[in-house]
Amino acid sequence: MFELFRKSRPYKIRSLHDNRKYGVAARNVKELLKKGCNILELPLSGANLCLYEDGTTVTKEFFGTLPDNTELVVLCKDQTWGGAVCDIAQLLSSDQHTKALVRAAKGLLTGEKSPKRQKILSDLLRTLEDRSELESRDEDEDWFRGVESRFKTKSAYLKYNCESRIRSYMKELDEATKSVQKAKVQKECLQAAESISQMLKLDKYNGCYFDRTQKETQRLCTREGWFTCMGPFDQAKCVSLHSINPYSSRESRILFSTWNLDHRIEKKRTIIPDLLEALQNHTSDDINLTYFYRLLFTRDNLKLVHIVCHKKEAHNVPCDPNKIFKRKRQRKKIRLK
Structure with missing residues (x-):
């Protein structure tokens, strides 16, 4: 009897498969359902109400606690609503x-x-705003803002970006060899650096790592351009599941510059010092330069990591002493009869 004298209050209703919302005034659940079904052209039999926000069923008792203009969904028999997240899922699908x-x-x-x-x-x-499927400058001009005009495709620019990072490692090696004081030792160091540089040129500075048009075995990304963090140097994988697609937008391209090609065995603290130390008493012909090349410039020792996974402390991972020098061939001794 009390509900007959209760003042009508405003609510917003919608159906399960329609985003349009309607304002309805009602005193109770029964009246709201009747008006709602009439407006939405839904069968009243078996219908019920739930909160748009989280899908909570609106009972007679719960109805009295709802504030004005609460958003509700009118459900037909056997229909369910999981909350606002359902709308997001439908929109993104x-x-x-x-x-x-x-x-x-x-x-x-x-x-x-x-x-x-x-x-x-x-x-x-x-x-x-993912536009990763677009490749050329003509197709996605915004992506190329700030990029030199000589780059006509995204893949070409990101290949160059990778080459630039790798070249900087070679520059550090060159600078280290030039700082050696003893002339004889410096000569061997410069010769070793030149040999390593030639290996790098033959591999085209490994720019293929960032180029999505390369073969799967050569690139670090998917064919669509997605890169996944490989985790800190001392972990097998990234527990945070960091990923990025620098091909998708200008912002993602810029953010990708903060990702690092991290040396598991460190470049400055370990690899270059060990190489120079080995050359103190040996010629470059005695050194396994291929081993040092692979540590400095290849995936044998490089991990692509999100900035959060790039640990700055000392790695304390040594070079393999058994691989620093070339293995000398054992000469067969011939017995004279």
Whole structure:
């Protein structure tokens, strides 16, 4: 009897498969369901209400606690609603709403104060604005903003980017050899560095690591351009599952520059010093230069890591002493009869 005298209050309703929402005033669940089914053209038999936010079923008792303009979903018999996340899943499952989502996310991000929500919206925007399927400058001009005009494709630029990183390692080796004081030793060091440099040139500075057009065995990314963090030097994999696609957007391309090709056996602390030390009393012909080349410039010793997984402390991983020098062939002794 009390419900007959209860004042009607406003609510927002929608159906399971329609994003449109309607304002309805009602005193109780029964009245709201009746009006809602009439507006949404749904069968009243077996219908019920739940919260749009999290899918909680609205009972007679619970209804009285709801604030004005609560968003509700009218469900037909056997229908279920898991909450607002269902809307997100439906929107992301199709490219149909991508542009609208981008506009909405940018609008929300403009006035957002919460760092957590800012990150969620930023990550969502990066995902929605994925243009990785485009390759040339003509197709995706925004991606190439700030990139020299001589680069016509994304793959060509990222290949060059990788080559530049590898070349910088060679430069460090060259500078270290030139700093050697003894003339005779320096001569051997320069010769060793030149031999290693020739190996690097033959491998085209291993720019293939970042080039998605290369063979699967040569590149570090998927055919679409996704790179996965290999984890810190002392771990087998990345527990945080960091990943990035620098081919997808200009922002991702710039962020990718913070990822590191990390030497498991360290370049400055171990590899170069060990090479120079070996050359103190030996010629470059005695040294296994291929071993040092592979440690400095190849995936034998390099791991692509997210900046968070790049540990700056000493790795304390030594070179293999059995591989520093070339193995001398055992000469067969011939017995004279």
